[in-house]
Amino acid sequence: MINANELKRKDHILIDAQPYAVLEVTFASPSARGASTMVKARVRNLLNSAVLDKTFKTSEKFDEPDVELSPATFQYSDPAEYHFMDDSTYEQFSLGLEKLGDARFYLKEGMTLQALKFNGQVVSLELPPYVELKIVQTDPPIKGASAAGSSKKPAVLETGLKVQVPLYIEEGTVVRVNTETGEAGGRA
Numbered sequence: 001m002i003n004a005n006e007l008k009r010k011d012h013i014l015i016d017a018q019p020y021a022v023l024e025v026t027f028a029s030p031s032a033r034g035a036s037t038m039v040k041a042r043v044r045n046l047l048n049s050a051v052l053d054k055t056f057k058t059s060e061k062f063d064e065p066d067v068e069l070s071p072a073t074f075q076y077s078d079p080a081e082y083h084f085m086d087d088s089t090y091e092q093f094s095l096g097l098e099k100l101g102d103a104r105f106y107l108k109e110g111m112t113l114q115a116l117k118f119n120g121q122v123v124s125l126e127l128p129p130y131v132e133l134k135i136v137q138t139d140p141p142i143k144g145a146s147a148a149g150s151s152k153k154p155a156v157l158e159t160g161l162k163v164q165v166p167l168y169i170e171e172g173t174v175v176r177v178n179t180e181t182g183e184a185g186g187r188a
Contacts, residue, residue, distance in 0.1 A: 130179065133158050
């Protein structure tokens with residue numbers, strides 16, 4: 001059991017028999033005397049990816065869901081599903097577009113990531129913090145533009161992800177992309 005006042009980012013908890021990942025936690029002390037501290041948490045449902053803002057009393061307790069991380073490799077995609085292999089059991093599994101959401105824009109064939117299993121079934125993926133993707137479409141580089149400049153231009157990456165890149169970057173360049181924010185951080 002996890003107490004609400006012990007919650008931290010990346011914890012997994014059960015709320016109404018549904019598994020959730022904790023995304024953010026803040027503690028709010030009310031100004032009224034005798035009122036107890038409240039725990040505000042932003043949580044993501046592991047089954048349907050819905051993000052909710054919840055408020056708990058510090059005395060509330062949560063069961064830990066039966067979740068485990070397993071290394072997996074992205075193999076290929078077809079129009080309906082993305083196919084992976086569990087690196088520990090060598091079993092193949094697939095996830096649909098609705099389950100992956102925007103995570104699909106960070107997947108490259110042969111990429112290693114973590115599959116999150118709930119009661120033995122893969123429910124979501126944990127991407128690495130950064131991925132390296134090639135630019136397939138952008139405007140030509142502007143002469144004299146430097147890395148110090150703050151101006152950006154739109155670019156389309158090999159997975160279809162649209163990002164803003166510095167003006168000096170050209171097509172064919174591999175850029176490092178933050179999977180949490182979706183921002184390109186320059187050349188890889």
